[in-house]
Amino acid sequence: MNCMKLLGQKLAARDFGRQTAELQVRIAILNRFTALGTPVTQPVG
Secondary structure (H helix, E strand, O other): OHHHHHOOOOOOOOOHHHHHHHHHHHHHHHHHHHHHHOOOOOOOO
16 A cells, blocks of 8 residues: 555546546556566576
């Protein structure tokens, strides 16, 4: 939730369709940050 607050708590768009698109962009950014922070483990040997 802290990352969502860093992206801004309020939506900038007024139109419902644009608000939906704005949220989808925010979710894509958060998913990308999560993917970058997830360690990749490989078996040794």
